Amino acid sequence: MAKSKKCKVGKSVKEVAKLKINRCDKSPLCPAKKVCPLDAITQKRRGFLNLFADYPEIDPSKCMGCGVCVDACARGCMRPWCDLYETDRHEKQE
Numbered sequence: 001m002a003k004s005k006k007c008k009v010g011k012s013v014k015e016v017a018k019l020k021i022n023r024c025d026k027s028p029l030c031p032a033k034k035v036c037p038l039d040a041i042t043q044k045r046r047g048f049l050n051l052f053a054d055y056p057e058i059d060p061s062k063c064m065g066c067g068v069c070v071d072a073c074a075r076g077c078m079r080p081w082c083d084l085y086e087t088d089r090h091e092k093q094e
């Protein structure tokens with residue numbers, strides 16, 4: 001079930017995890033991916049024998065905002081993200 005909380009504008013919204021890409025080392029063993037209870041984080045493999053990985057991707061339709069991945073990433077790449085902030089930002093930019 002999606003975790004809801006009040007965001008800045010006072011509405012109850014679903015919170016999802018988001019990747020802070022500039023800190024991510026693209027480890028093929030990504031601990032954040034491994035601990036996600038809903039398999040919401042995936043990583044494409046590439047290179048010789050698929051030894052390398054791309055940045056992890058979070059499926060917002062699966063993520064319930066539990067925060068387990070936030071604690072699992074030692075580089076602080078995973079952070080909670082209120083999806084309404086993003087929606088608002090996109091609407092303002094258009």
Ligand code: SF4
Nearest residue numbers: 024025026027030073
């Ligand atoms: S654990 Fe963190 S830094 Fe490592 S691949 Fe996963 S998200 Fe990136």
Ligand code: SF4
Nearest residue numbers: 036063064066067069
């Ligand atoms: S917040 Fe929870 S459900 Fe969402 S990606 Fe992280 S571990 Fe998975």
